[in-house]
Amino acid sequence: MLTEGQLTKVAEHAVKLKSDLLFDEAQCYVPGGVNSAARALSQKIVWQEARGSTLRDVDGKQYLDYHAAFGPIIIGHSDPTVNLRVTKALQSIDLMGNGTTEAEIRLAAKLCEHIPSAEQTLLCVTGSEANQHCIRLARAVTGRKKIIKFQGCFHGSNDYLCMNIISPREKIGHYDPASAGILDEAMRHTIVLNFNRIDEVEETLRREKDQVAAIILELIPHNIGCVLPKIEFLRGLRELTERHGVILIFDEVITGFRHGLGGYQAICEVTPDLTTLAKSMANGFPIAAVCGKKHLMERYQTLTGGDVFFAGTYNGHAVGVAAALATIEILEDKRSHERLFAFGKTLATGLTGLFERFGIRGHISAFGSVVVPYFLEGPVESYTDLLENDNATDLRFRSEMVKRGIFMLPIAMNRNHLMLSHTAEDVAETLNVAEDVLRILTKG
Numbered sequence: 291m292l293t294e295g296q297l298t299k300v301a302e303h304a305v306k307l308k309s310d311l312l313f314d315e316a317q318c319y320v321p322g323g324v325n326s327a328a329r330a331l332s333q334k335i336v337w338q339e340a341r342g343s344t345l346r347d348v349d350g351k352q353y354l355d356y357h358a359a360f361g362p363i364i365i366g367h368s369d370p371t372v373n374l375r376v377t378k379a380l381q382s383i384d385l386m387g388n389g390t391t392e393a394e395i396r397l398a399a400k401l402c403e404h405i406p407s408a409e410q411t412l413l414c415v416t417g418s419e420a421n422q423h424c425i426r427l428a429r430a431v432t433g434r435k436k437i438i439k440f441q442g443c444f445h446g447s448n449d450y451l452c453m454n455i456i457s458p459r460e461k462i463g464h465y466d467p468a469s470a471g472i473l474d475e476a477m478r479h480t481i482v483l484n485f486n487r488i489d490e491v492e493e494t495l496r497r498e499k500d501q502v503a504a505i506i507l508e509l510i511p512h513n514i515g516c517v518l519p520k521i522e523f524l525r526g527l528r529e530l531t532e533r534h535g536v537i538l539i540f541d542e543v544i545t546g547f548r549h550g551l552g553g554y555q556a557i558c559e560v561t562p563d564l565t566t567l568a569k570s571m572a573n574g575f576p577i578a579a580v581c582g583k584k585h586l587m588e589r590y591q592t593l594t595g596g597d598v599f600f601a602g603t604y605n606g607h608a609v610g611v612a613a614a615l616a617t618i619e620i621l622e623d624k625r626s627h628e629r630l631f632a633f634g635k636t637l638a639t640g641l642t643g644l645f646e647r648f649g650i651r652g653h654i655s656a657f658g659s660v661v662v663p664y665f666l667e668g669p670v671e672s673y674t675d676l677l678e679n680d681n682a683t684d685l686r687f688r689s690e691m692v693k694r695g696i697f698m699l700p701i702a703m704n705r706n707h708l709m710l711s712h713t714a715e716d717v718a719e720t721l722n723v724a725e726d727v728l729r730i731l732t733k734g
Contacts, residue, residue, distance in 0.1 A: 328360065336348045342366045345697060351695070352695060356720070361548060363707070376609055410588070414580065416578050418448060420580045423600055436501045439453075453472065504538070506540075521558060547571050563583055574613075580600075637661045638654050659708035660708075661705070665679055666678040681702040
């Protein structure tokens with residue numbers, strides 16, 4: 291007869307098998323078992339519940355979440371206030387397919403109120419779509435073909451932009467498509483430059499003369515962690531694009547709403563021609579937006595006489611609109627961002643102290659509610675600096691944190707996000723676990 295301890299081990303093994311079995315089933319119907327390449331991890335996790343700042347998998351293990359689904363969750367998972375607004379909306383309306391709704395009008399007004407560049411706005415579903423719409427509009431307005439993007443910035447799956455993100459050293463300075471199937475003809479119309487190097491931008495615009503339609507960038511390239519922009523770089527982009535007749539596009543899919551109601555453009559006081567928004571706009575519900583100057587936005591075919599296509603069956607769906615209105619209203623209380631920034635500072639300062647105490651070769655880069663531990667010597671000003679990151683140690687640190695119930699996405703250089711649902715106790719627990727993990731790493 292099995293002892294009580296043996297029975298416990300058998301029971302634990304059976305629970306773990308549930309996760310394995312479910313993933314095996316998923317792989318029968320879904321390539322790789324996940325519906326996005328970004329969700330593929332070495333550890334096969336099947337989630338069951340997400341509430342507040344915590345996640346729980348089908349094995350019953352609970353995690354304190356700092357991934358926040360790549361950043362959209364800013365209030366907290368399954369927030370009752372946001373979810374109630376969505377439920378109420380669905381009790382009266384869902385998807386009309388024509389015309390507009392009062393809620394869509396209210397949301398557009400909110401965006402125009404808070405985003406400095408937003409004289410008018412249009413809703414869509416994903417950040418990828420929003421950036422694609424901006425590129426097409428810029429080419430239509432200028433009559434030019436070429437686009438400038440920056441190494442390390444990610445702007446979605448559009449063929450003209452889906453390149454040179456996390457590139458190996460040998461690909462720096464060369465085209466590095468993120469996918470097979472991207473046409474060479476598409477890549478040849480995109481120029482990739484180094485972030486924070488305004489001299490490169492100036493020389494390129496002078497060389498290309500009247501060939502560049504737009505410059506697009508993440509204000510903080512959060513897809514490679516947290517690389518902060520130099521203010522002279524952003525101001526220089528605004529001055530150069532105005533001088534050369536180039537459309538300036540700020541991709542605030544991540545920074546918008548997470549760092550402030552006006553996005554990072556309100557913080558740096560540099561106003562682009564067009565802005566894209568998504569993620570934290572609706573606390574995890576699907577919605578995105580294109581905002582910009584009126585004379586540009588009126589080129590879209592949503593206005594009679596417009597000549598730039600803009601359409602989507604799910605644009606302005608009641609679910610996303612209701613969630614966005616609820617989320618923005620919560621964030622309009624200035625204490626919301628004060629809380630996020632305070633927790634972010636506590637986590638960043640704590641990790642910096644731990645790295646120093648254990649003699650870790652590292653640099654904590656942070657802004658607001660985003661905190662990223664790099665395993666290299668700072669500062670970090672562009673993607674090429676990140677080539678020195680000790681990815682193996684970075685991954686081991688994150689993996690050990692996950693084992694101990696702190697879910698920091700186990701991918702090197704990935705950002706961590708604070709949510710309003712996090713507490714001071716959560717941050718303290720995280721730093722205690724990090725201390726244990728760093729002690730193990732230094733001994734190992």
